[in-house]
Amino acid sequence: MAIEFWQEEFETLGKKDLQKLQVDRLNKTIESACRSPFYGNLYSKKNIKPGAIKAISQIAELPFTTKQDLRENFPYGFLSLPKKDIIRLHSSSGTTGNPTVIFHNRHDLKSWANLMARSLFCAGIRDTDVFQNICGYGLFTGGLGFQYGIETLGALSIPAGAGNSLRQIKLMRDYGTTAAHAIPSYLGRLYEVFEAEGLDPKRDTQLKTLVIGAEPHTDAQRKRIEEMYGVRAFNSFGLSEMNGPGVAFECTHQNGLHIWEDSYVVEIIDPETLQPVPDGEYGELVMTTLDREAMPLIRYRTRDITRIIPGECECGRTHRRIDRITGRSDDMFIIKGCNVFPMQIEGVLMKIPEVGSDYMIHLETMNGADEMVVEVEVKSDWFQGDIKRLNSLSNTITRQIRDEVLAKPIVKLVEAGSIPKSEGKAIRVTDNRKNG
Numbered sequence: 001m002a003i004e005f006w007q008e009e010f011e012t013l014g015k016k017d018l019q020k021l022q023v024d025r026l027n028k029t030i031e032s033a034c035r036s037p038f039y040g041n042l043y044s045k046k047n048i049k050p051g052a053i054k055a056i057s058q059i060a061e062l063p064f065t066t067k068q069d070l071r072e073n074f075p076y077g078f079l080s081l082p083k084k085d086i087i088r089l090h091s092s093s094g095t096t097g098n099p100t101v102i103f104h105n106r107h108d109l110k111s112w113a114n115l116m117a118r119s120l121f122c123a124g125i126r127d128t129d130v131f132q133n134i135c136g137y138g139l140f141t142g143g144l145g146f147q148y149g150i151e152t153l154g155a156l157s158i159p160a161g162a163g164n165s166l167r168q169i170k171l172m173r174d175y176g177t178t179a180a181h182a183i184p185s186y187l188g189r190l191y192e193v194f195e196a197e198g199l200d201p202k203r204d205t206q207l208k209t210l211v212i213g214a215e216p217h218t219d220a221q222r223k224r225i226e227e228m229y230g231v232r233a234f235n236s237f238g239l240s241e242m243n244g245p246g247v248a249f250e251c252t253h254q255n256g257l258h259i260w261e262d263s264y265v266v267e268i269i270d271p272e273t274l275q276p277v278p279d280g281e282y283g284e285l286v287m288t289t290l291d292r293e294a295m296p297l298i299r300y301r302t303r304d305i306t307r308i309i310p311g312e313c314e315c316g317r318t319h320r321r322i323d324r325i326t327g328r329s330d331d332m333f334i335i336k337g338c339n340v341f342p343m344q345i346e347g348v349l350m351k352i353p354e355v356g357s358d359y360m361i362h363l364e365t366m367n368g369a370d371e372m373v374v375e376v377e378v379k380s381d382w383f384q385g386d387i388k389r390l391n392s393l394s395n396t397i398t399r400q401i402r403d404e405v406l407a408k409p410i411v412k413l414v415e416a417g418s419i420p421k422s423e424g425k426a427i428r429v430t431d432n433r434k435n436g
């Protein structure tokens with residue numbers, strides 16, 4: 001019989017047993033958190049004691065932790081262990097103010113690598129795969145996070161790093177890469193390089209599986225990637241505050257991301273009222289670590305917007321599924337009185353076959369009025385077309401975006417490859433408004 005699970009005993013736990021495990025681990029987490037300056041102080045003020053949690057729903061009585069708290073207590077204010085026990089840190093870019101930094105001891109890194117291996121296994125990746133990790137190594141969690149997961153799983157890892165598309169293609173072809181991880185916005189670009197070299201990834205590589213994540217993307221974008229490469233593409237979600245990748249992952253049914261509930265408590269709240277929303281409704285994801293010793297985080301407000309998908313998955317895993325992230329609460333912008341998430345615009349664009357792999361949204365003040373200028377790359381064979389064809393395409397895009405977000409954009413068609421690419425995650429919006 002085929003082995004279906006990496007750790008059946010955890011992945012298929014019944015609801016009652018899973019909640020019992022969560023309660024035990026949460027009490028232990030509170031106990032270790034109390035040893036950190038931040039929680040020690042906060043919990044003694046609020047008289048919160050380890051052992052206080054009898055049912056997992058009582059987690060709602062604990063205060064939230066925010067990114068602001070992490071920044072104000074930078075760098076060591078959340079450490080629950082002496083520095084001699086800490087063996088690695090990861091930190092997010094933090095272009096303004098203090099960066100966010102997360103510390104790990106040996107146990108934490110082992111636990112993370114295991115969750116990462118479990119995630120890859122759940123997407124159908126095995127030790128027989130050759131796995132190319134196309135992702136920056138260093139402080140960013142996508143490099144080492146995947147690396148140790150691939151090794152724990154036992155697949156042959158190629159620590160390729162980010163960028164240098166020609167080299168990525170050569171590695172794939174030299175070693176017969178069957179699976180790879182990359183951010184979705186990069187894969188469109190890589191495909192253009194394949195094309196420019198006269199290569200077709202479907203014919204000229206052995207790729208079967210792509211793991212895509214680290215930035216919001218639509219299902220339409222995923223389908224494009226699957227068609228371009230002739231693979232199945234699985235959504236991978238994580239954030240440095242919760243280790244990095246390996247927090248939630250799609251299984252081979254591709255119907256939402258199993259979020260590993262033996263290692264995290266998952267809540268979805270209304271970001272205004274801070275009250276829980278019912279399963280199926282969108283809200284802000286709030287997460288608590290259950291298996292981290294160096295730096296536990298309790299009720300961390302991720303700012304990511306998603307929902308719990310009601311019902312069970314056919315794969316047999318009991319851990320609940322979250323829907324793809326529609327964006328961060330702070331990604332939303334208001335234009336002409338309409339609330340817009342960049343992913344709504346991507347959803348429209350990626351369904352139009354003539355549209356190329358990249359786009360950019362510029363918010364501008366023109367003649368005293370705020371406008372949304374959507375710059376759209378058009379597939380190379382299309383740009384040579386006559387003006388009439390381009391005008392009609394531009395009108396179609398304008399109309400479809402207006403129908404989706406209710407604000408009329410100014411659409412600017414540009415040649416494939418002409419939108420500047422950022423090194424890491426794609427930047428989708430620039431805001432140059434005068435009064436914004």
Ligand code: ADP
Pocket residue numbers: 092093094141212213214215216217235236237238239240241302304324325327328425
């Ligand atoms: P930074 O905060 O510098 O971007 P992280 O690597 O911690 O650093 O980024 C984590 C964030 O990336 C998540 O909070 C989420 O907003 C986004 N993200 C990660 N994976 C996905 C995914 N699969 N879909 C959508 N967004 C994602």
Ligand code: K
Pocket residue numbers: 127128129154155156
């Ligand atoms: K192997």
Ligand code: ZN
Pocket residue numbers: 251252253258313314315316317
């Ligand atoms: Zn499943």
